[in-house]
Amino acid sequence: MDNPAVYLKLFVTGFTARSQTAITNLKLLCEEEFGSDYKLEIIDVLEHPELAENEKILATPSLIRTLPPPIRRLIGDLTDKEKVLHSLDVVSGNRNSKPR
Amino acid sequence: MNNDNRQIQKVLTGIPGFDHISSGGLPEGRTTLVSGSAGSSKTIFAVQFLAEGIAKYGQPGVFITFEERVEDIRRNMRSFNWDIAGWEADGKWAFVDASPSANEMPEVVGAYDLGALMARIEHAIHKIGAKRVSMDSLGAIFNQFSDSANIRQELFRIATTLKKLKVTSVLTSERTQEYGEIARFGIEEFVADNVIILRNILEEEKRRRTLEILKFRGTFHHKGEYPFTVQNGNGIILLPLSAIELKQKSSNLRITSGSEALDRMCGGGFFRDSIILVSGATGTGKTLMATEFMAGGNNQGERCLLFAYEESREQLFRNATGWGIDFGKMEQDGLLKVICEYPEVAGLEDHLLRIKQEIDLFQPNRVAVDSLSALERVSSFRSFREFIIGLTSYIKHKEIAGLFTSTTTSLMGGSSITEGHISTITDSIVLLRYVELMGEMRRGLTVLKMRGSMHEKQIREFNIDMQGMHIGRPFRDVTGIISGRAHHLTDGEIDRLGNLFLDSVEP
Numbered sequence: 045m046d047n048p049a050v051y052l053k054l055f056v057t058g059f060t061a062r063s064q065t066a067i068t069n070l071k072l073l074c075e076e077e078f079g080s081d082y083k084l085e086i087i088d089v090l091e092h093p094e095l096a097e098n099e100k101i102l103a104t105p106s107l108i109r110t111l112p113p114p115i116r117r118l119i120g121d122l123t124d125k126e127k128v129l130h131s132l133d134v135v136s137g138n139r140n141s142k143p144r
Numbered sequence: 145m146n147n148d149n150r151q152i153q154k155v156l157t158g159i160p161g162f163d164h165i166s167s168g169g170l171p172e173g174r175t176t177l178v179s180g181s182a183g184s185s186k187t188i189f190a191v192q193f194l195a196e197g198i199a200k201y202g203q204p205g206v207f208i209t210f211e212e213r214v215e216d217i218r219r220n221m222r223s224f225n226w227d228i229a230g231w232e233a234d235g236k237w238a239f240v241d242a243s244p245s246a247n248e249m250p251e252v253v254g255a256y257d258l259g260a261l262m263a264r265i266e267h268a269i270h271k272i273g274a275k276r277v278s279m280d281s282l283g284a285i286f287n288q289f290s291d292s293a294n295i296r297q298e299l300f301r302i303a304t305t306l307k308k309l310k311v312t313s314v315l316t317s318e319r320t321q322e323y324g325e326i327a328r329f330g331i332e333e334f335v336a337d338n339v340i341i342l343r344n345i346l347e348e349e350k351r352r353r354t355l356e357i358l359k360f361r362g363t364f365h366h367k368g369e370y371p372f373t374v375q376n377g378n379g380i381i382l383l384p385l386s387a388i389e390l391k392q393k394s395s396n397l398r399i400t401s402g403s404e405a406l407d408r409m410c411g412g413g414f415f416r417d418s419i420i421l422v423s424g425a426t427g428t429g430k431t432l433m434a435t436e437f438m439a440g441g442n443n444q445g446e447r448c449l450l451f452a453y454e455e456s457r458e459q460l461f462r463n464a465t466g467w468g469i470d471f472g473k474m475e476q477d478g479l480l481k482v483i484c485e486y487p488e489v490a491g492l493e494d495h496l497l498r499i500k501q502e503i504d505l506f507q508p509n510r511v512a513v514d515s516l517s518a519l520e521r522v523s524s525f526r527s528f529r530e531f532i533i534g535l536t537s538y539i540k541h542k543e544i545a546g547l548f549t550s551t552t553t554s555l556m557g558g559s560s561i562t563e564g565h566i567s568t569i570t571d572s573i574v575l576l577r578y579v580e581l582m583g584e585m586r587r588g589l590t591v592l593k594m595r596g597s598m599h600e601k602q603i604r605e606f607n608i609d610m611q612g613m614h615i616g617r618p619f620r621d622v623t624g625i626i627s628g629r630a631h632h633l634t635d636g637e638i639d640r641l642g643n644l645f646l647d648s649v650e651p
Binding site: 055058069089097101102107117123 | 240245248252253255258264267
């Protein structure tokens with residue numbers, strides 16, 4: 045996985061139920077849509093507040109898609125799957141499809 | 145209740161005047177809401193709370209901004225001599241930048257909270273060991289997120305966390321009316337322990353800034369609105385009248401008015417620490433009296449400070465020369481300072497500050513203000529009264545002699561509104577009046593009041609020439625000078641008046 049097409053960073057506050065929901069939803073979505081061609085980082089702002097500071101994160105859970113450009117930001121526990129896919133420019137149902 | 149008072153400690157803010165009306169500063173370890181309309185200086189207050197904390201008490205502070213960009217704050221606050229960037233480098237100041245970024249707003253795809261913001265705040269506080277925190281402004285965060293109820297709950301959590309972290313916090317918020325709700329979005333419902341209101345009121349075409357401590361839970365504070373000004377190089381300065389106490393010492397020493405004849409009329413001159421009011425219509429010689437007051441002091445080697453609001457430097461100096469007084473030389477000798485300004489250039493609060501600062505700088509023995517009426521014309525009733533009280537009490541406190549001129553509105557007598565404000569505060573009053581007699585306009589002078597001393601009761605005629613003021617003989621057999629209807633008595637009338645007071649009752 046040296047050059048994944050998709051690079052996602054998920055910021056959560058501790059491992060609360062809400063954090064779990066977001067992580068679960070995201071992992072599922074990645075498996076379905078990106079196959080193995082993705083990199084997912086999960087960052088706990090309580091452990092690494094300086095990383096949250098760098099990215100100017102206010103709300104959690106916060107998802108940032110760094111690759112492919114342009115950068116996209118989403119906030120929430122990712123339960124609104126339709127919207128998540130739409131925001132990430134993913135056309136659902138196509139495995140290994142690259143986002144446009 | 146008494147237990148509460150003793151238990152709630154306060155933190156001195158270092159904001160001039162505020163620590164007095166708050167009776168010790170802000171409640172320690174608590175959150176205080178500072179609510180104000182647009183332009184009411186909330187952000188300056190929030191910044192100054194941290195700046196004074198660092199500069200005066202060595203307490204580090206964290207500034208969380210929801211609206212203004214960090215770079216703008218650093219730059220804008222430089223005019224107050226607050227080197228924020230320098231403090232950041234020294235680990236005394238930390239920003240938490242929660243301002244809207246240039247990026248797109250994030251999409252909302254589920255439930256969220258402000259956990260990251262809270263983590264960043266805690267991180268910053270621990271990193272520099274902050275004792276003070278300012279958040280500016282709460283209303284702005286509602287602009288970044290649409291779920292108001294959720295945000296309100298999160299802000300409540302943050303306020304609670306700040307209390308747990310034992311920092312003293314200032315949270316600012318907006319309001320839309322000067323005398324309406326405390327804040328928008330119902331913020332005060334959850335940050336309501338302590339509330340301060342900043343107002344920027346338009347009154348008689350002038351802006352008047354006031355600060356009011358609406359409430360401090362469980363601890364004392366002064367009530368009501370207090371005017372303040374925002375000064376370059378210093379920031380917010382409050383001018384609380386209640387800080388002034390009637391504790392002036394009293395002096396028996398006499399000083400010259402500049403005119404020997406007038407000194408005699410006053411029973412030996414003015415008192416060292418007195419306030420003298422010189423009142424008269426335009427052209428009666430008030431500026432001359434102020435000029436001679438300066439010259440009289442100069443002859444004794446005193447330092448003299450003149451504030452002139454009606455004439456230019458050139459005019460003043462030329463007038464003085466015309467009366468045989470050399471202001472130029474007095475200035476060169478370092479014993480005179482003349483400050484000329486249009487009253488319109490600033491509000492009265494700023495004028496008062498300027499006067500106080502000049503007095504502190506020059507350390508005069510005597511001060512003259514020519515004229516108070518010029519200042520009265522450009523202010524509201526309330527502002528002017530506060531100005532007079534602030535000025536006279538400051539001068540008395542410094543034990544400086546102060547001479548103030550005021551212009552009566554009518555040429556032939558009557559009095560001015562200025563006198564209504566000041567007459568009870570003054571120690572001496574000198575009236576200058578035109579006297580219309582037998583087809584001529586003569587001039588009359590009298591000492592109306594001389595607190596603590598005998599003084600002449602007579603009205604003397606005076607004239608003005610190239611050597612200044614010459615006080616002559618008392619008017620005889622003339623009544624009605626002060627009321628403006630001078631009237632020369634005939635013999636018959638003199639007899640009648642002479643009989644007004646009988647030595648004994650005759651059967």
